[in-house]
Amino acid sequence: MRNFCLVLRYDGARYRGWQKQGNTDRTIQGRLETLLSRLLDQKVEAAGSGRTDAGVHAMGQTVSFRADTDLSCEELLAALRRYLPEDVGAVSLREADPRFHARLSAKEKTYVYRVWNSDEPCVFARKYVYVFPGALDLDAMRDAAARLCGRHDFSAFCTGKKSGKSAVRTLRAVSVERLDGEVRLTFTGDGFLYNMARILAGTLLEVGRGDRTPESVEEILRGRDRTKAGFTAPAHGLFLWEVRY
């Protein structure tokens, strides 16, 4: 059995997220496993670096899978590119160390949240940004972002946390950049809880709009209460950007 490392790029709009569920074909993992199993004539299970929610996109989702095949990586990559749907792209494929596992080996992930913050129309990127007009105080957002960085219990920034499971994560960097009409939030950390990137984005937007102070995010962290944090920003602005190993 050889072990492979695949990087996928996808538009999440048509899918119920990464993780397969029931007998639906509307998940990325489900579509990929069906295709790999057919191409390689064996049952293939694909492990993603983590779930992406319904509607969330990926610039680089890393996937590992084992298979018994004589195909070269070039041949298999070409077949994937040919048969994957147009909203799922195979960026790269390489053979990996036998112990490599896309989820268990991941060291760090980066998510990008794209906000359209302009009165000008956003026509061509409209499916990939969250439209949030009105003045945004980016300095206040950066101040709040700095206070969120570090090793904390992020229970307040998680939907449906399971008791007994640790919510301690290290958020290594958060950047807030303006690119013309767009405000781009970039989150890098060693792991992200369910909805965490979207709640961080919603909370930073509330700070930017002046509904919260930058200092208040420290209280939110301490309180560990989801209802005290900001709204969950919509899925279609979020991209799993990169996974590092």
Added chain:
Amino acid sequence: MRNFCLVLRYDGARYRGWQKQGNTDRTIQGRLETLLSRLLDQKVEAAGSGRTDAGVHAMGQTVSFRADTDLSCEELLAALRRYLPEDVGAVSLREADPRFHARLSAKEKTYVYRVWNSDEPCVFARKYVYVFPGALDLDAMRDAAARLCGRHDFSAFCTGKKSGKSAVRTLRAVSVERLDGEVRLTFTGDGFLYNMARILAGTLLEVGRGDRTPESVEEILRGRDRTKAGFTAPAHGLFLWEVRY
């Protein structure tokens, strides 16, 4: 009556082009005139700088219209932004000289044709590029482009030319640029015939692939025969980029 100059940006995918036809609501002009007439409570006719074909996009289509209204440009622009569909955006609106007409006053137009020329997947821009894999000789394309520039009879680069109408146009500049996986063709001229930008793009792609020599485009021009030029590149890669007055 005041005279207005509006710049629109649109994703042409859902539309049968700019120009209204019959009683269909599936044209940009039709949608805009209906909205303006409703907002201003009078029959408004909107003149575009020119037609865009079904499926062609616009980064900046210029439109002029006359109306009797006390609304400021800011108010009218805000109303357009609010009520236009999400795939049609109002970029700017200003009051124009009474003699200004978007089509008759146009001095120069720029079209951009986007080609995706890479084995890497093009996931997020897939609706706005024409996927054309394989090696492309950009130097040959630039050589051909230079031979197309100037004042010529472009009959060979026009679909369904009406006899008696002049097909002489001046193509001022054609550029061929690579931007990572994308090859971008930019055409600037004093006017474009029906399908001209798309046939120019198709012909340059045939030169890039080695199916034609750069020199051969001079014969095509001289022959004035549509069947001798290249294929009509698909609508969804083409953008009316800018109109100058």
